[in-house]
Amino acid sequence: MSKHVPLSDAAPPSHLFQNVTFLVVWMGETISTLGGSFSTLASSWLAYQITGSVATMGNMLLIYFLPSLFMQLVIGPYIDRWNRRKVMVYSQWARGLVSLAPLLLLLNEQQVIWPLYLVSLVNGLIQPLYVPSSMAFLPTLVSKEQITSANACLDGTSRLMMVIGPPVGGFVVSAIGGEFTLVLVSIAYGFSGMLLFTCKTEHDVAIISTKKDSWSAQFIEGFDFFRQRPTLLWLGIFLSFVQFALGVTSVLNLPFVVNELHGKSFQYGLFIAGYPLGYFFGSLIAGRQKELKKRRLVMIGSLLFGGSTFVALAFTHNIWIAVTIELLAGVAGPFFHVHSNSFFQKIVPNNLLGRVLSVRLLIIRTAMPLGILLGSRFSEIWGVRPLFALIGVIVCFVSFLGLMLPYFRFLDIKKSIEAS
Incomplete structure (x- = not known):
């Protein structure tokens, strides 16, 4: 059988925004979503510049989704064995690292499309890790009565970043170029991972499985x-x-x-x-x-x-x-x-x-x-x-x-x- 092992029995704060750990997660998610919108815009811009083909966009979406579905199929049981917060942290850092791939090719003066496909592929493989870990981590941070409000806060802020991201990202791309915009994306993911890494451990719940199914x-x-x-x-x-x-x-x-x-x-x-x-x-x-x-x-x-x-x-x-x-x-x-x-x-x-x-x-x-x-x-x-x-x-x-x-x-x- 499986059991929960909380590191603290302290009840979450009565008001959602008095919960420091939730605020840290909220800030990390906000920065991550903003960086993601920058990444989508910059990658699309670079792909069109390199190929001049609209079909490339469909290919990037399929490269993102199809491997992601396979990962989604196999990863579920492992997420329940792993520390959810650490999965979120390493996911953000992996995203940040792969965002640098197009910059490395620019420095070597190679204009090819595969680094952008690589970014789509890695992001697609990470998403099935990050999303269920994040959703499973949230109930350990807030009370049952606060779950709806917490979801609304995270989801609403994420959508707001999707509004802000494209115009701001477009300005950044026009100012410094798509490749260097992806450097900012890498920094954003890295900082988001650091915020999640510093979450107070008393709210970090480990799931210990005593059976070997x-x-x-x-x-x-x-x-x-x-x-x-x-x-x-x-x-x-x-x-x-x-x-x-x-x-x-x-x-x-x-x-x-x-x-x-x-x-x-x-x-x-x-x-x-x-x-x-x-x-x-x-x-x-x-x-x-x-x-x-x-x-x-x-x-x-x-x-x-x-x-x-x-x-x-x-x-x-x-x-x-x-x-x-x-x-x-x-x-x-x-x-x-x-x-x-x-x-x-x-x-x-x-x-x-x-x-x-x-x-x-x-x-x-x-x-x-x-x-x-x-x-x-x-x-x-x-x-x-x-x-x-x-x-x-x-x-x-x-x-x-x-x-x-x-x-x-x-x-x-x-x-x-x-x-x-």
Whole structure:
């Protein structure tokens, strides 16, 4: 059997921002996300400069996602054996180190694309380590009542950095070049790792396993825990449809703004910033919701609204209306995502959390590359607007079923969620 070994029995502070360790983690996550947005922009800029091909972007996304899915499949049981904080620290330092690869080639005057592919590959392999470790680490820092607020704070700040990052990163790239921007990214990841490294050890919970089960047995245990609880399973399935839609739009947004709306680079930046900015404001509201009286209406209803915004974009011909639609879609997003994450962290025992979250992330993240492939292959055949309408109808249909079918009433029943 597995057991928790806390290094201190002291209760977390009553107010979230009085928790010094949480603040350290929050600052580390904020710096990391800002650095990540810089990295994405700088890598994209360098890739286009080297190859002059838009298809390179799709290749970089697939190099990021496909190996990441394999890592997601195998890593879950190991996360429950390792110290989560140390996994987060070493992940940040590894990201920082690989971000220097393009600079080394610049110094050797070699203009080739593979270092950027290497950055995408390593980041993709690290993400399945970092995300479940971070989510499993959070419940050891805050009280059960603070988990929703903590998730909203971390998620909302992350989205805000996605708003700030592209314009600031674009200015930095224009000032010092993409290669040296990646040096700043390396410093950001390194500093984020240092912050996590200095977290007070009394809040660092080690998971000590006293049984020697095989990897397959532990993975099956996590999968069975996930599968046997309809609340957790269906929340993951609903979210996978959203990820599929986001995968499609990741390759549609640029041609939509430039070709369909005749926007310039500035308008494209505003359009991309619309969703994360709205998400930030939505998270401020979602984080204050302690108990949802009508969970199914609020959570699945937010997905229905999000799907309708894709349909709305298909019929939009004005850039400012499109930006407004993205902003409203972002406001609705946290009402599903924040509460869904909180349910997992409250329900799943901490000694199983890593492998259960890995199964959940595997289901969710498998949908993203499928969406990327659909958007990449069929946008030129069907057109951008029909694809926006198609994915919007799919998300709306699935969400409508979740709201209307009696089977999904368990999402409204507090006891069933807690029992699951």
